[in-house]
Amino acid sequence: MSTLSHSDSIVVPASPEEVYDLVSDVTRTGEWSPVCRGCWWDEGASGQVGDWFTGRNELPDRTWETRSRVVAAERGREFAWLVGGRNARWGYTLEPVDGGTRLTESWEFLPAGQASFRERYGDDAPRQVEDRVRAAHAGIPATLAAIKRILEAQARDAQETNAE
Secondary structure, eight states: OOOSEEEEEEEESSOHHHHHHHHTOGGGGGGTOSSEEEEEEOTTOOSOTTOEEEEEEEETTEEEEEEEEEEEEETTTEEEEEETTTTEEEEEEEEEETTEEEEEEEEEEOHHHHHHHHHHHGGGHHHHHHHHHHHHHHHHHHHHHHHHHHHHHHHHHHHHHHHO
16 A cells, blocks of 8 residues: 655745635635635634634545544644544645745545545455545645646736736
């Protein structure tokens, strides 16, 4: 079985705070994710540690929703959540660099998620897990590239506004 974690990074043309403000707004996730089509906060939630949100995911062969709990929310540094509160950890870390911010997206399939898959899928669990590993390996670079395009467009828009 493949390693059950993956991460990748990209340098984006924005400050760590600007990047954080974008990636921590889960209601915008559908703009950059190849799988998640939309997210919404639980009533009263605003992205602080302990807050919950729901995400709607779509692939050609299935559609599903997940509930996630924010586990890191440090503006300009890190935003992360646990799917199902314990099954998988997704997150973004931000580091200031020349030209902007190094944005790293990471994914880890946690022991509770592995146990859940064994229970749910039985003998098919290894194939199901491999599907998730492949999705993370393909999805993370696509997500990072889309976030970079959004931030580049925001920077262009800001320059045009300032030039007027």
